[in-house]
Amino acid sequence: xxxxxxxxxxxxxxxxxxxxxxxxxxxxxxxxxxxxxxxxxxxxxxxxxxxxxxxxxxxxxxxxxxxxxxxxxxxxxxxxxxxxxxxxxxxxxxxxxxxxxxxxxxxxxxxxxxxxxxxxxxxxxxxxxxxxxxxxxxxxxxxxxxxxxxxxxxxxxxxxxxxxxxxxxxxx
Amino acid sequence: xxxxxxxxxxxxxxxxxxxxxxxxxxxxxxxxxxxxxxxxxxxxxxxxxxxxxxxxxxxxxxxxxxxxxxxxxxxxxxxxxxxxxxxxxxxxxxxxxxxxxxxxxxxxxxxxxxxxxxxxxxxxxxxxxxxxxxxxxxxxxxxxxxxxxxxxxxxxxxxxxxxxxxxxxxxxxxxxxxxxxxxxxxxxxxxxxxxxxxxxxxxxxxxxxxxxx
Numbered sequence: 001x002x003x004x005x006x007x008x009x010x011x012x013x014x015x016x017x018x019x020x021x022x023x024x025x026x027x028x029x030x031x032x033x034x035x036x037x038x039x040x041x042x043x044x045x046x047x048x049x050x051x052x053x054x055x056x057x058x059x060x061x062x063x064x065x066x067x068x069x070x071x072x073x074x075x076x077x078x079x080x081x082x083x084x085x086x087x088x089x090x091x092x093x094x095x096x097x098x099x100x101x102x103x104x105x106x107x108x109x110x111x112x113x114x115x116x117x118x119x120x121x122x123x124x125x126x127x128x129x130x131x132x133x134x135x136x137x138x139x140x141x142x143x144x145x146x147x148x149x150x151x152x153x154x155x156x157x158x159x160x161x162x163x164x165x166x167x168x169x170x171x172x
Numbered sequence: 173x174x175x176x177x178x179x180x181x182x183x184x185x186x187x188x189x190x191x192x193x194x195x196x197x198x199x200x201x202x203x204x205x206x207x208x209x210x211x212x213x214x215x216x217x218x219x220x221x222x223x224x225x226x227x228x229x230x231x232x233x234x235x236x237x238x239x240x241x242x243x244x245x246x247x248x249x250x251x252x253x254x255x256x257x258x259x260x261x262x263x264x265x266x267x268x269x270x271x272x273x274x275x276x277x278x279x280x281x282x283x284x285x286x287x288x289x290x291x292x293x294x295x296x297x298x299x300x301x302x303x304x305x306x307x308x309x310x311x312x313x314x315x316x317x318x319x320x321x322x323x324x325x326x327x328x329x330x331x332x333x334x335x336x337x338x339x340x341x342x343x344x345x346x347x348x349x350x351x352x353x354x355x356x357x358x359x360x361x362x363x364x365x366x367x368x369x370x371x372x373x374x375x376x377x378x379x380x381x382x383x384x385x
Contacts, residue, residue, distance in 0.1 A: 042341040044350060044367050044374045046330040050340055070340075072332075089256060096256045104283050116332035116340065131253055141289075145206050145300030146233065149285070150292040160253060167245075168217040168224060168377065170238055170263040170293050172272060 035065070038134075038157040041164045042116070048072045048081075050116060051136045051164075053157045061129040062159050064088065071138045072116045078140035080111030084151055084171055086122045091131040091160075100126060105139060131160040137172055206299045207233050208361060210385035214241075218376040221245075222255070231385075233290045233299055237264040265291050294377075296365055302356040319358030326351045329369065357382075 035056050042050040054066040071081035088100040106122055136155040142148060151171035157164040213228040225242035239262045245255035260275025270291050272280045285291050292298045305311050305323045314322045331344035348370050355363045365377040 039343070040341045042332060042344065044329075044369060045352070046332050046341070046344060050332060091253055104281060117335050133256065140295070142298075144304045145298045146290060147288065148233070148290045148292050148298060150295040150298070156255070158253075165219065165221045167222065167258070168219065168294075168375065169240070169258060169261075171270065171291060172261075172263075 036162065038159065038162055038164050041155055041157070041166060043152065043166075046116070047077050048116075048140065049138050049152045049155070051155045051157065053134045053159065055159050058127065061127065062132055064123075064126045064128060064132065064134065064159070066121050066125075067123045067134055067136070068119045068121055069136045069138065070116055070119050071110065071140070073111055073140075078142050080109040080141045081138050082109045082141075083107040083120070083122060084137045084139035085135065086137075087135045088123075088126065088128070089133040089135070090128055096133070099128070100124070109141065111141075128159075133158050133160075135172075139171060205233075208299055208359060211361070212383045212385060213361075214380045214382075216378050216380055218378075219374070224258070225380075228293055228297070233292070235266050236293060237262060237266075238293045239263075263293065265293075296354065296362050296377075299360065301362065302354070302360045305354060316355070320363070321356045323354040323356075324351070325353075 035054065037055070038053045040050055040052045048071065050070050052068045053064065054068065056063045056065060067086055069083055069086070071078075071083075073079060073081055083102075083106040085104055086102050086106050087098055089096045090099045091097075100123065102122060107120070134157045136157075138152045139149050140152070142150065149171070151169075153166040153168045154172050155164065155166050208230065210231050211228075213230065215226050215228070217224040217226065222243065222245045224240055224244075226238055227241050228236060228238045230236045240258045240260065243257050243259040246257050246259075258275075261280075262273040264271045264273070265285070268285050268287065269282055270285055271282045274280050295301075298304075302321060302323070306313055310327060311323045311325045314324065316322055327350060328346055329344055329348040329350045331346050332340040334340055351366075351368045353364070353366050357363055361379075361382065362377075363379045363382075365375070366373065367375045
């Protein structure tokens with residue numbers, strides 16, 4: 001009887017160990033293949049700009065797959081637009097550190113095509129091991145009161161809680 | 173009349189015509205660049221996520237600097253992490269160079285701007301932007317006390333779509349009502365800008381103080 005009891009306890013422990021390992025494996029597997037995208041962020045007039053980031057959760061953090069941006073021209077808006085900046089930030093040693101960026105301006109000007117239905121991409125695929133924020137800012141060219149540039153608010157896409165919002169800053 | 177006299181009279185006539193033409197052109201402002209007189213402006217920019225305060229030191233559209241004097245993003249943490257804080261960041265446009273300084277005063281970036289083109293601190297901080305709005309379809313203009321002008325636009329939200337017709341931004345609904353308001357002073361300087369969607373404030377930019385230099 002005691003032997004049966006002991007065997008039963010061992011089986012129970014073994015069963016628990018196997019199911020825990022399986023569950024952990026499932027979690028790691030799910031994380032490693034779950035491709036995600038930050039919500040699309042567009043200007044409130046739905047005229048000038050949109051942005052989003054595609055990423056994959058991996059066991060050690062995230063892989064930034066694609067940084068998507070698009071701009072608008074015409075419709076009473078700007079004459080042309082270009083990507084002014086795109087930057088990756090990582091939270092390291094209790095501070096935000098800029099770990100990738102393109103030289104400003106990040107793209108040439110677009111004025112004959114696109115217009116908020118033409119997603120464009122920028123930057124490399126990167127594996128990041130810490131909490132990450134991806135920024136975009138587009139620059140617009142207008143003529144009126146003299147020909148000039150102005151920038152959209154700075155877009156920030158937070159991979160760490162899958163949110164985003166725009167900050168009203170000048171050309172950063 | 174002798175040929176010499178004819179030449180003299182013609183020259184005199186030409187000088188008078190040129191003088192009158194120049195006076196009329198000057199009075200109309202032809203050839204003169206549209207710009208504001210120098211000023212220092214303090215403003216507040218509010219969104220549901222943060223409040224920024226900026227000080228714009230404006231000499232001309234070719235020479236200005238803007239400093240973020242307050243950024244409350246540090247207090248508004250999301251998901252346990254603070255946001256990048258821009259307090260102390262300074263933007264400067266001078267001598268055809270656009271420079272961004274960090275809060276410690278170091279140059280973060282410097283970009284040359286093509287000759288004859290200026291860079292504006294914000295989309296609506298451009299001399300003559302009130303005139304542009306006046307010409308833009310849908311905006312109604314109301315004159316207010318002290319020569320202030322209000323531009324009001326109320327319309328259903330324009331939601332960008334993918335080529336297949338689906339909405340790019342799933343949170344945008346064409347049935348939402350978007351209201352944009354601008355107020356300019358008599359000199360054409362913007363005093364406020366607000367955008368609401370279905371009555372909720374999305375963006376609010378307000379001048380706290382303007383001082384002539």
